[in-house]
Amino acid sequence: MRSVFRFRHGVHPPDRKGLTAALPVRRLPYPDELVLPLQQHAGRPAKLVARVGDRVERGDVLAVADGHVSVPVHASAAGTVTDTGLWPHPSGAWEPAVRLAVDAHSAQAARPRLVPHWEELSPAEIIGAIQDAGLVGLGGAAFPMHVKLQPPEGTRLDALLVNGCECEPYLTTDHRTMVDHPRRVQLGVRILMHCLGVRRAVIAVERNKPDAIEALTATLPDDLDVSVLPLHVKYPQGAEKMLVKAVTGREIPSGKLPLHAGVLVQNVASLATVAEVFETGLPLVERIVTVTGGGVVHPANVVVPVGTKLKDLFAACGGLRDDVAEIVMGGPMMGTSVGNLDAPVLKGTTGLLALRAHEVRHEPARPCIRCGHCLDACPVFLNPQRLGTLAQASRVPDMADMHLKDCMLCGCCSYVCPSHIPLSQLFAAARAELRRKESAA
Amino acid sequence: MTNPRLLVSASPHLHGPDSTAAIMWSVVGSLVPVVGAAVWFFGPTALLVVLACVAGALLPERLMGTPGSLKDGSAAITGILLALSLPPGIALWMAFVGGAFAISAGKLVFGGLGKNVFNPALLGRAFLQAAFPVALTTWPKPGGDFLALRGDTFSFPFTSAGVDTVTAATPLGAMKFGHASTPLTDLLLGTTGGCLGETSALLLLVCAGWLAYRGFLNWRTPVAVLGSVALFSGVLFAIDAARFPSPLFMLFSGGLMLGALFMATDMVTSPVTHGGCWIFGAGIGALVVLIRVWGGLAEGVMYAILLMNAMVPFIDRVTQPRVFGTGRPARTSGGAP
Numbered sequence: 001m002r003s004v005f006r007f008r009h010g011v012h013p014p015d016r017k018g019l020t021a022a023l024p025v026r027r028l029p030y031p032d033e034l035v036l037p038l039q040q041h042a043g044r045p046a047k048l049v050a051r052v053g054d055r056v057e058r059g060d061v062l063a064v065a066d067g068h069v070s071v072p073v074h075a076s077a078a079g080t081v082t083d084t085g086l087w088p089h090p091s092g093a094w095e096p097a098v099r100l101a102v103d104a105h106s107a108q109a110a111r112p113r114l115v116p117h118w119e120e121l122s123p124a125e126i127i128g129a130i131q132d133a134g135l136v137g138l139g140g141a142a143f144p145m146h147v148k149l150q151p152p153e154g155t156r157l158d159a160l161l162v163n164g165c166e167c168e169p170y171l172t173t174d175h176r177t178m179v180d181h182p183r184r185v186q187l188g189v190r191i192l193m194h195c196l197g198v199r200r201a202v203i204a205v206e207r208n209k210p211d212a213i214e215a216l217t218a219t220l221p222d223d224l225d226v227s228v229l230p231l232h233v234k235y236p237q238g239a240e241k242m243l244v245k246a247v248t249g250r251e252i253p254s255g256k257l258p259l260h261a262g263v264l265v266q267n268v269a270s271l272a273t274v275a276e277v278f279e280t281g282l283p284l285v286e287r288i289v290t291v292t293g294g295g296v297v298h299p300a301n302v303v304v305p306v307g308t309k310l311k312d313l314f315a316a317c318g319g320l321r322d323d324v325a326e327i328v329m330g331g332p333m334m335g336t337s338v339g340n341l342d343a344p345v346l347k348g349t350t351g352l353l354a355l356r357a358h359e360v361r362h363e364p365a366r367p368c369i370r371c372g373h374c375l376d377a378c379p380v381f382l383n384p385q386r387l388g389t390l391a392q393a394s395r396v397p398d399m400a401d402m403h404l405k406d407c408m409l410c411g412c413c414s415y416v417c418p419s420h421i422p423l424s425q426l427f428a429a430a431r432a433e434l435r436r437k438e439s440a441a
Numbered sequence: 442m443t444n445p446r447l448l449v450s451a452s453p454h455l456h457g458p459d460s461t462a463a464i465m466w467s468v469v470g471s472l473v474p475v476v477g478a479a480v481w482f483f484g485p486t487a488l489l490v491v492l493a494c495v496a497g498a499l500l501p502e503r504l505m506g507t508p509g510s511l512k513d514g515s516a517a518i519t520g521i522l523l524a525l526s527l528p529p530g531i532a533l534w535m536a537f538v539g540g541a542f543a544i545s546a547g548k549l550v551f552g553g554l555g556k557n558v559f560n561p562a563l564l565g566r567a568f569l570q571a572a573f574p575v576a577l578t579t580w581p582k583p584g585g586d587f588l589a590l591r592g593d594t595f596s597f598p599f600t601s602a603g604v605d606t607v608t609a610a611t612p613l614g615a616m617k618f619g620h621a622s623t624p625l626t627d628l629l630l631g632t633t634g635g636c637l638g639e640t641s642a643l644l645l646l647v648c649a650g651w652l653a654y655r656g657f658l659n660w661r662t663p664v665a666v667l668g669s670v671a672l673f674s675g676v677l678f679a680i681d682a683a684r685f686p687s688p689l690f691m692l693f694s695g696g697l698m699l700g701a702l703f704m705a706t707d708m709v710t711s712p713v714t715h716g717g718c719w720i721f722g723a724g725i726g727a728l729v730v731l732i733r734v735w736g737g738l739a740e741g742v743m744y745a746i747l748l749m750n751a752m753v754p755f756i757d758r759v760t761q762p763r764v765f766g767t768g769r770p771a772r773t774s775g776g777a778p
Binding site: 011013092169241251252254255256320322324325327328332333334335336337339353355360361362363366367368369370371372373375378379381382385386403406411415416418419420422424428 | 449453457460515
């Protein structure tokens with residue numbers, strides 16, 4: 001039974017979660033201004049409906065979903081729309097965004113609204129409500145949740161797999177969600193099981209979070225088949241392919257979704273938000289963010305409105321130290337480097353890392369010595385050594401033959417490479433070129 | 442709060458503890474006890490040979506290699522490994538020329554670190570064996586006066602000083618040409634004639650074991666080499682024990698340990714896949730037995746490894762990992778490795 005509860009390869013980076021793991025989530029005061037980009041999710045950006053000068057309440061719609069793979073954007077505080085032009089996006093580009101001057105005198109209560117009880121809603125109505133609430137996967141990828149909840153005809157689901165791994169170093173948002181709000185996670189599980197019509201749910205948590213395992217086990221429902229499964233600690237356990245393999249022993253076929261292995265994966269923070277939406281009627285307007293790293297004075301787990309500018313967030317956490325070298329949005333393995341602190345927190349922002357020079361080790365790349373360590377690290381069994389050689393020779397079609405599309409950009413190969421070759425960066429660039437070629441063809 | 446000067450880089454933003462230089466200098470470190478043993482058995486001459494080879498290796502690397510490439514330690518490894526494969530009594534100028542040839546023709550012409558097809562140290566040795574066959578097959582006896590020279594160490598290039606020295610046949614030579622066997626304890630401890638590094642099998646095993654533990658050496662290669670030597674020589678021994686040497690003798694004599702543990706495991710010239718390492722090692726073992734038993738030479742480790750080095754791109758191609766969720770290996774496209 002070696003294959004069960006395990007996936008092969010992967011790496012063991014230092015976890016550095018101790019900075020914030022024991023800190024309960026606290027709420028920050030509202031900043032003076034919020035910036036809400038229209039592109040905060042995977043898929044088409046939302047379509048702007050707010051006009052400059054509009055007075056909005058917390059939870060009002062600023063932009064509506066544009067098509068199926070899209071979700072609306074809501075005002076995350078009461079205030080006045082001051083601008084709808086371009087603004088620095090964490091991706092590095094300037095993107096259309098709604099700037100909101102926050103009303104300092106508002107109680108920030110949402111408009112009173114009628115919340116139908118979820119048990120009285122049909123699955124289609126629940127899914128519609130989830131899209132209207134602007135819900136996306138909160139684990140980082142920000143994929144619209146309602147799309148995932150509608151499996152194509154003919155697929156048979158037998159379990160809901162709840163992802164509480166949080167395998168990225170530094171991050172503790174999912175951890176704190178499980179410890180501080182286990183009942184909310186359980187309610188989210190209940191709502192989705194009802195919506196999907198599945199009988200079984202498994203909450204998978206890595207063993208380095210014993211308090212989360214304990215909190216979830218203590219709140220397990222009596223009337224449903226829900227269990228907590230502790231997994232051993234390894235990166236990238238939280239990747240859907242790896243998690244499904246570890247829990248069920250099934251390999252998701254190349255290019256297919258977890259649905260093809262009979263499971264649907266949702267992150268714990270996303271489930272807690274589902275519960276909140278059906279409890280309060282408030283759409284996704286705030287989230288838990290871990291602010292951490294050696295470069296921030298007071299690391300913390302905080303609840304912030306979506307659209308909080310990074311400089312306001314860091315200022316509320318005691319400010320940045322003088323020797324901060326790099327700001328990363330998300331985890332250190334897959335997160336993006338942010339160069340402009342005017343960029344806002346997005347729906348999918350799991351954490352903000354302020355890293356000092358000794359935490360990020362950037363060294364010039366040296367020639368490949370064919371040590372093969374990347375082959376031992378790659379969780380999808382690619383040959384990063386060969387792919388890297390091909391990438392440096394710009395042989396993208398040959399890379400496609402070697403399953404470049406199966407690469408998850410998890411960064412394991414770059415992490416272990418003794419020659420510091422930026423393998424996953426090369427692969428990301430090659431994939432972008434492949435997409436350009438395919439869309440041109 | 443003003444914007445601080447920030448670095449913007451691609452993920453991942455963390456990096457593991459290993460570096461090329463750390464791997465290479467660990468290999469150098471693991472070879473220090475082996476060099477120490479050579480000095481113990483053959484006196485200070487051994488150290489002089491090592492220094493001459495290393496100097497010969499570093500010179501072209503410094504002159505023609507990429508700037509700063511001396512620091513990665515790979516040229517030093519080539520020099521030390523070459524020295525360990527030479528007889529202790531060799532003239533220092535020959536050792537120097539061998540080191541220079543190993544790096545310039547064995548590594549730099551291919552494009553430097555990571556690009557070479559053949560193990561540079563073995564290529565250097567093959568060159569010396571072709572150029573100076575007598576010097577490469579004169580084996581001084583270990584022991585004796587510690588400080589005595591073991592050959593015409595200080596002779597000028599292309600002259601022979603003709604210092605008299607006590608020579609002895611190597612165990613493999615004695616077996617091949619005189620049908621004399623050597624006790625196993627002598628082989629294990631290294632109190633036999635032979636190259637600088639082909640003496641104490643036990644010490645080599647310990648040093649390579651440490652490297653394998655650190656993850657800087659793929660243990661599958663030496664296990665496959667030694668396993669296949671044991672298998673093939675065992676089969677021959679079972680057929681005719683009087684004609685063929687015993688598998689234990691085959692395993693612990695000559696340069697097999699040094700070759701299997703330190704030369705065949707050179708990362709650059711061995712396969713990157715684990716399956717490839719098994720095939721590569723098994724091929725070396727089979728060739729060693731073939732050359733030792735039926736070839737014209739007493740020792741075959743060098744040519745066995747060099748021949749298998751040439752096979753590495755093909756071995757890599759047939760041992761590609763099976764991609765997750767496909768049930769079949771990735772197709773590799775042609776071209777240079």
